[in-house]
Every structure is written in structure tokens, then in C-alpha cells.
Amino acid sequence: MAIPKFDWEAQQRFLQFYEKERLRYFSLIWGQKKPAIDSWKPLQSRAPTFEELAEWFQEGKPTNIAIICGGASNGLVALCFNAPDGASEFFGQKLWDKLLASTFVVKTQRGPHVYLRSNVLIPGQIIAKGDNSSWLEIRTDGMYIAAPPSLHPSGVLYEAIGVESIARPKNLPAFIEQRVAELGLKARLTQEAPKKPAPAEEYLEGKQSAKFNEIAVRKLLENCAFIQYCRDNAAALTEPYWWAMVHNLAVFGQVGEETAHELSKPYPKYTEAE
Structure with missing residues (x-):
């Protein structure tokens, strides 16, 4: 399989969309999920400068894009499904079709990433289903996601399949909790507390x-x-x-x-x- 080439014009188009949606972003190494900058953590509480952005994203310099979840990006919550049919099963086909027509959705090699916003804090969670230990990852504060037009380590591009807008549904935390219970699944926090406190x-x-x-x-x-x-x-x-x-x-x-x-x-x- 031929590895896609870096497309500077496509990256510029997506960066303009991310700016419009007030998403905070930084650069990853091309074809990887590893940050290309020394530390991204400070960007959770401050926006990058124009000088930093100009250094990170340049024509002729292939880079992936990472978007910071949570409050830094106006309450962004990313539901990352690691199964091709995970989103349609979790939301139900009718709601899933509605989301595809109303919010930003990204097709990845493992499954869709659904971008939503929440007015209240949602903890980062991992939900298993059957043998799939990370069937759904809910990424919020303290986390980031690789975004289009990034190149996945498998050699496949992240592809936008939804609309260029991010929906803010009502009571998203309650909906997630309800669907997890209805499907008979269990969620665990992304960062488990140690058994013996430090x-x-x-x-x-x-x-x-x-x-x-x-x-x-x-x-x-x-x-x-x-x-x-x-x-x-x-x-x-x-x-x-x-x-x-x-x-x-x-x-x-x-x-x-x-x-x-x-x-x-x-x-x-x-x-x-x-």
C-alpha cells in the first residue's frame, strides 16, 4: 500500500476549521501520535502563540495535528470507537445518522471518532466490550486526539466524514451513562487511582x-x-x-x-x- 503524501493545502483547510471552532491544537510527528513539541501540557491553560503555530506548521514540513480535549477546546469531548460499527451500535442507527449530519466525525483505521461538546465535566473513560478492551475511549481534559488530515501509524489518513461543525447536545454525561448501562457495559476511568496512595x-x-x-x-x-x-x-x-x-x-x-x-x-x- 502506497503511503499518502503530506498535503499542505489540506492541512491549512483543516487548521482554519479548527480555529473557527476554537479548538486548541499542536503538532505531532508525521505518521505518529507522539508530540512533535517539547511539552503540550501547558497548552491546556494557554493558547499557543502565533510564533509557535508558525514554527509547528509549515509548508514542506510534514506534521500530524493533535487537538486538546476538554476545556481548552471549548468543552470538547471525543468519543473514539475502536470498532467499525461501534458508533452505530452505541448511538443507535437513527441517532448515528443524525450525528453524521450535525457534527464533526472522523473515520479512522479502527473506528469513528465523534466530536461533541459538553457544558459539564466528563471524566476520561475506557469502555470494554467483549474481547475489545478499548471498544470506546472517551477523551476529555488532560487528553488529546490525532485529527485530519493526520497520517495514522498504519499508513491511512484520518478522514472527515461528518460536517464542519461540533454539536453540543444536552445532558451528554447522562446519555453516555445511560447507554453504557443499557448495553450492559462497564466504564473505567482512564487514570485509575492507585490502591495505596502516595x-x-x-x-x-x-x-x-x-x-x-x-x-x-x-x-x-x-x-x-x-x-x-x-x-x-x-x-x-x-x-x-x-x-x-x-x-x-x-x-x-x-x-x-x-x-x-x-x-x-x-x-x-x-x-x-x-
């Missing part, structure tokens, strides 16, 4: 965790330039920044959630339910 985790357990969270949130407000920026510019904040702020605070329990609500009140799209 010393730092032991400190977070029980009575001391609330105190730790309180101190951590206070230190963020005092020292984190990103949180301070979001606080001071809440009324005009873009949605990806608001999502990133909420996600950064939500990990610190009740005090983090209360602070996120307080800082979000001037944000035009804020509702207490979110």
Missing part, C-alpha cells in the same frame, strides 16, 4: 483535604496570573478561558467549586447549574 495523596484524605484545598485556592488567587486574568476580565472572557478557569478550580473540592461560581458571576453565559 504520601501526598494520603495528606489529601480525610480531615486535612478541606484545609489543603482552602490553602490551594487562596494561593491560586494570590499568585496565578491566569486565574487573576480570568477574575479581572470575567465579563468579557472567551468561553475556552472560562472553561479552563472552572476546570482548574474544580479539582479543589467544595471551596474550588464555590470560588469558580463566584468568579463566574460576571461571565455572560454563566448559570449556577453549570
Whole structure:
């Protein structure tokens, strides 16, 4: 099988779409899923600069594209099926046909990737079915996906088969939970907690965790330039920044959630339910 050549014009077209949809992206090594940059983690809380993008994506420089999931990309949730008929079985044929006509879907060598958005946090999950230990991967915050027109390690291009838009269905977490139960499947978190906590985790357990969270949130407000920026510019904040702020605070329990609500009140799209 002939390996497809890198298509700079196709990459430019897709990058324009990703920009329009406010997706945050970076470069992968051509034909691989490995980052071509030193570290992508900081991009979860900041957008890449124009200089960085110009360095990563150039004519004559074959690269794959990675899209960061979660709050960095306006609540992006990627349902990655590792079975050709996985999506039609999970959604049901009628809903699957509707999704193909209403959201961005990518055909991969193993199965379709369905791009959706969620207004609430969804944990990263892996769902097994029969002998397929990763029949469905739900990729959210802290994860990324290879996107068109990237080249899969097998030598097959990632192909867009849906529309150039990303749907935001209501109650996506509840729908996923319901379908997993109806199909008799079980989900496991992408990052399983260790059986024996590390010393730092032991400190977070029980009575001391609330105190730790309180101190951590206070230190963020005092020292984190990103949180301070979001606080001071809440009324005009873009949605990806608001999502990133909420996600950064939500990990610190009740005090983090209360602070996120307080800082979000001037944000035009804020509702207490979110």
C-alpha cells in the first residue's frame, strides 16, 4: 500500500476549521501520535502563540495535528470507537445518522471518532466490550486526539466524514451513562487511582483535604496570573478561558467549586447549574 503524501493545502483547510471552532491544537510527528513539541501540557491553560503555530506548521514540513480535549477546546469531548460499527451500535442507527449530519466525525483505521461538546465535566473513560478492551475511549481534559488530515501509524489518513461543525447536545454525561448501562457495559476511568496512595495523596484524605484545598485556592488567587486574568476580565472572557478557569478550580473540592461560581458571576453565559 502506497503511503499518502503530506498535503499542505489540506492541512491549512483543516487548521482554519479548527480555529473557527476554537479548538486548541499542536503538532505531532508525521505518521505518529507522539508530540512533535517539547511539552503540550501547558497548552491546556494557554493558547499557543502565533510564533509557535508558525514554527509547528509549515509548508514542506510534514506534521500530524493533535487537538486538546476538554476545556481548552471549548468543552470538547471525543468519543473514539475502536470498532467499525461501534458508533452505530452505541448511538443507535437513527441517532448515528443524525450525528453524521450535525457534527464533526472522523473515520479512522479502527473506528469513528465523534466530536461533541459538553457544558459539564466528563471524566476520561475506557469502555470494554467483549474481547475489545478499548471498544470506546472517551477523551476529555488532560487528553488529546490525532485529527485530519493526520497520517495514522498504519499508513491511512484520518478522514472527515461528518460536517464542519461540533454539536453540543444536552445532558451528554447522562446519555453516555445511560447507554453504557443499557448495553450492559462497564466504564473505567482512564487514570485509575492507585490502591495505596502516595504520601501526598494520603495528606489529601480525610480531615486535612478541606484545609489543603482552602490553602490551594487562596494561593491560586494570590499568585496565578491566569486565574487573576480570568477574575479581572470575567465579563468579557472567551468561553475556552472560562472553561479552563472552572476546570482548574474544580479539582479543589467544595471551596474550588464555590470560588469558580463566584468568579463566574460576571461571565455572560454563566448559570449556577453549570
